[in-house]
Amino acid sequence: MEFLDNPDKDGFYGTFGGAFVPECLKAEFENITAAFLNCKKDVKFHAELSDLYTHYVGRPSPVYFAKNLSRKYGADLYLKREDLNHTGAHKINHCLGEALLAKRMGKKKLIAETGAGQHGVALATAAAFVGLECDIYMGAVDVAKEKPNVDRMKLLGAKVISVTSGTQTLKDAVDAAFEVYSKTYPDVLYAIGSVVGPHPFPMMVEYFQSIVGKEARAQFTELTGSLPECVIACVGGGSNALGIFNGFLHDPSVALFGVEPLGKGTSLGSHAASITYGKEGILHGFKNLVLQDEHGNVANAYSIASGLDYPGVGPKHCYLKTIGRVHYDTVSDAEALDAFFELSRTEGIIPALESAHAVAYAVRLAKEKKFRKILVNLSGRGDKDVEYVLGLKRTVAVSK
Numbered sequence: 224m225e226f227l228d229n230p231d232k233d234g235f236y237g238t239f240g241g242a243f244v245p246e247c248l249k250a251e252f253e254n255i256t257a258a259f260l261n262c263k264k265d266v267k268f269h270a271e272l273s274d275l276y277t278h279y280v281g282r283p284s285p286v287y288f289a290k291n292l293s294r295k296y297g298a299d300l301y302l303k304r305e306d307l308n309h310t311g312a313h314k315i316n317h318c319l320g321e322a323l324l325a326k327r328m329g330k331k332k333l334i335a336e337t338g339a340g341q342h343g344v345a346l347a348t349a350a351a352f353v354g355l356e357c358d359i360y361m362g363a364v365d366v367a368k369e370k371p372n373v374d375r376m377k378l379l380g381a382k383v384i385s386v387t388s389g390t391q392t393l394k395d396a397v398d399a400a401f402e403v404y405s406k407t408y409p410d411v412l413y414a415i416g417s418v419v420g421p422h423p424f425p426m427m428v429e430y431f432q433s434i435v436g437k438e439a440r441a442q443f444t445e446l447t448g449s450l451p452e453c454v455i456a457c458v459g460g461g462s463n464a465l466g467i468f469n470g471f472l473h474d475p476s477v478a479l480f481g482v483e484p485l486g487k488g489t490s491l492g493s494h495a496a497s498i499t500y501g502k503e504g505i506l507h508g509f510k511n512l513v514l515q516d517e518h519g520n521v522a523n524a525y526s527i528a529s530g531l532d533y534p535g536v537g538p539k540h541c542y543l544k545t546i547g548r549v550h551y552d553t554v555s556d557a558e559a560l561d562a563f564f565e566l567s568r569t570e571g572i573i574p575a576l577e578s579a580h581a582v583a584y585a586v587r588l589a590k591e592k593k594f595r596k597i598l599v600n601l602s603g604r605g606d607k608d609v610e611y612v613l614g615l616k617r618t619v620a621v622s623k
């Protein structure tokens with residue numbers, strides 16, 4: 224199969240991607256690209272990262288045969304257990320890569336924005352380990368909502384900056400963090416939390432996540448004697464999906480499915496399915512499929528899984544959709560919630576609400592009987608969601 228693994232020198236995958244940054248930052252993004260390409264070639268960098276993956280993160284994460292779920296639905300379902308990583312999700316894979324890169328570049332500080340706090344916690348962890356300062360920008364509304372993650376970031380030594388402009392949520396946190404970054408970049412790396420943002424971040428974050436697919440391909444083959452018939456992952460910005468897809472992109476026999484959050488329904492503002500419903504546009508410095516109204520105003524993104532509610536998506540996903548290599552489909556809040564309970568009860572694994580979208584889609588495909596060997600990327604664990612989900616159940620019980 225003939226297609227682009229890497230972007231062109233300007234960071235484009237077909238028509239998507241690029242680096243639309245202010246003039247003053249252009250040279251800095253070129254520096255980051257050069258530093259990353261050097262690290263990629265450097266045996267010592269690989270040795271350091273690989274040692275961290277083994278002894279700090281706990282890699283390789285297992286591929287697990289979900290016996291009970293498989294029996295129930297009549298297809299063999301396997302889970303790549305990224306939920307077992309240190310800090311509970313796949314995000315630590317690229318946060319450690321970015322932190323090591325920052326250290327190599329002689330930076331003193333990592334900064335980032337966070338919505339629900341998952342990226343903030345993973346980055347604060349990596350910063351603590353590598354010995355860098357860490358400033359996390361967070362909308363004031365989110366700071367109040369996500370107290371446990373705010374406390375964790377502080378405990379890990381990060382500074383949490385509460386942003387009180389605009390709607391006081393993720394978008395305002397991005398704006399505030401970027402404004403500070405554009406004045407302080409000589410000492411700072413802006414560590415983006417997914418395969419989004421200006422070039423080279425989509426390429427770089429994908430590279431750090433590709434360990435997931437590399438492991439999964441070898442483990443699945445060893446366990447079953449063949450490749451999976453399909454691989455499923457949820458798509459927010461798209462990093463866990465590209466991570467696992469990387470092991471199978473060049474295997475034409477393996478169907479790949481990216482699952483977007485349909486939230487409460489198909490109307491603009493009720494979901495975060497950017498590939499399915501978005502239109503080409505530039506958001507946060509790169510060209511991608513953006514949820515927007517007919518005047519080009521960026522829409523609010525919504526999902527029950529806060530890690531999925533981004534109104535854009537990684538440029539490589541837009542490209543993979545265009546060439547037809549990956550199929551993109553949607554799963555609603557309600558279906559994800561059902562899968563959250565189902566996996567907990569049948570396998571004793573509480574998935575993150577994000578990952579529950581992929582599990583729900585696996586169950587859907589199993590019921591359709593088109594695939595018999597299915598691999599799901601379980602991107603994270605659901606401890607963070609338990610209180611919220613049980614609160615929902617109580618609300619539903621009272622309203623009935």
Ligand SMILES: *Cc1c(COP(=O)(O)O)cnc(C)c1O
Pocket residue numbers: 312313314341416417418457458459460461462463464530531575577578602603604
């Ligand atoms: C952040 C997050 C996601 C969404 O991010 P991607 O970049 O699309 O992978 C998915 N699952 C979990 C558990 C997350 O924390």
